[in-house]
Amino acid sequence: MPTQQSLGQRQIFGMKRESLQKKVQKFYSDTQNAAAVVEVAIAVMIRNSFVVGDFSLLFAELIHEIYLHTEATDLLRRFCPFFENYFDHDEWKLVKARMFKNSKDYRKLNDSLCGYKKYLQEKTTPVEKLDGQQYKLISVFEDANGKLHTWNLGDADPEIAIEKADALLRLLTTLTIFQKAGVRRFVKVEKSDIVNCTRKTLVQKEKVHKEDEVSEQISADTDMVNSSDDMSMSVANEEGNVTPPMEKETLCGSLPKKTHETAPSSLQNSNATAMMTEEQNNSTSKKPSMALSAYQKSKAVYKKPKSEKQKDREYKEELLKGTKYGKKNKHEARKKKKKRK
Numbered sequence: 441m442p443t444q445q446s447l448g449q450r451q452i453f454g455m456k457r458e459s460l461q462k463k464v465q466k467f468y469s470d471t472q473n474a475a476a477v478v479e480v481a482i483a484v485m486i487r488n489s490f491v492v493g494d495f496s497l498l499f500a501e502l503i504h505e506i507y508l509h510t511e512a513t514d515l516l517r518r519f520c521p522f523f524e525n526y527f528d529h530d531e532w533k534l535v536k537a538r539m540f541k542n543s544k545d546y547r548k549l550n551d552s553l554c555g556y557k558k559y560l561q562e563k564t565t566p567v568e569k570l571d572g573q574q575y576k577l578i579s580v581f582e583d584a585n586g587k588l589h590t591w592n593l594g595d596a597d598p599e600i601a602i603e604k605a606d607a608l609l610r611l612l613t614t615l616t617i618f619q620k621a622g623v624r625r626f627v628k629v630e631k632s633d634i635v636n637c638t639r640k641t642l643v644q645k646e647k648v649h650k651e652d653e654v655s656e657q658i659s660a661d662t663d664m665v666n667s668s669d670d671m672s673m674s675v676a677n678e679e680g681n682v683t684p685p686m687e688k689e690t691l692c693g694s695l696p697k698k699t700h701e702t703a704p705s706s707l708q709n710s711n712a713t714a715m716m717t718e719e720q721n722n723s724t725s726k727k728p729s730m731a732l733s734a735y736q737k738s739k740a741v742y743k744k745p746k747s748e749k750q751k752d753r754e755y756k757e758e759l760l761k762g763t764k765y766g767k768k769n770k771h772e773a774r775k776k777k778k779k780r781k
Contacts, residue, residue: 564597579632
């Protein structure tokens, strides 16, 4: 007996109290499905017993209308004891008389459900005692096909007893409204845990605004300084009758060319001398080996060339050194040198 898509598992366990109440009332007005509304009411009771929020006695007028005016069915009888606190004493007598022909049948059913009724009526931990901490109930169920799926419920009560949680989850498996592709979702409970899901704030909105204000102030100060520089340049130009203020890149790019064109000859000579001095300094800052090689090249270039007569004499001397006469003369020269010493 699945509900319409507009009233499914996500809406029943996730919507706020007022929105959920309006949704259920509209669902019943459109479908007149009393059995589905009763199961939704049981699911909301289970939610109310798990979470720290208040979902008690939701759409009570609709429950009154169903149990006092609609036809009695097996499903309405099976869950009837859970709605006793929705009615006063006299109204509850009428409900029992309409649903059960024999009072013994009601007492027997009520005794079997008294454990669930006790847990459904217990109050959960107040939100103030959680100190801003948030918890989530994570449960694993088996569906009618034997496949496992996870069910999450936010704003869970971390102080809930294990016996209470086990009883409420087993009660959830008796509901048939939660289906997917015609397959019941909650058939058997496999496991259930409560975890802390408190969000930790890393950046606050107020801090971000302050940083933006500081950056805006810095940019404003920078613009003010730039505008004052431009103003001073324009004033100087007016006094000196020079070119109007330009951007820094344009000014730096046009300055050397303008100086070369309009400067007097003495200024050009001084600029040329400064350029030569800079080139000499750059040349001396090179490595020693590079400077030495440059010096040797310049020395070789300016060396006096040899005459043809000198070249011919040196050539003959080299040939004579290779003969025996040349070696003999060399040996004799060494002997003379020793005798002198």
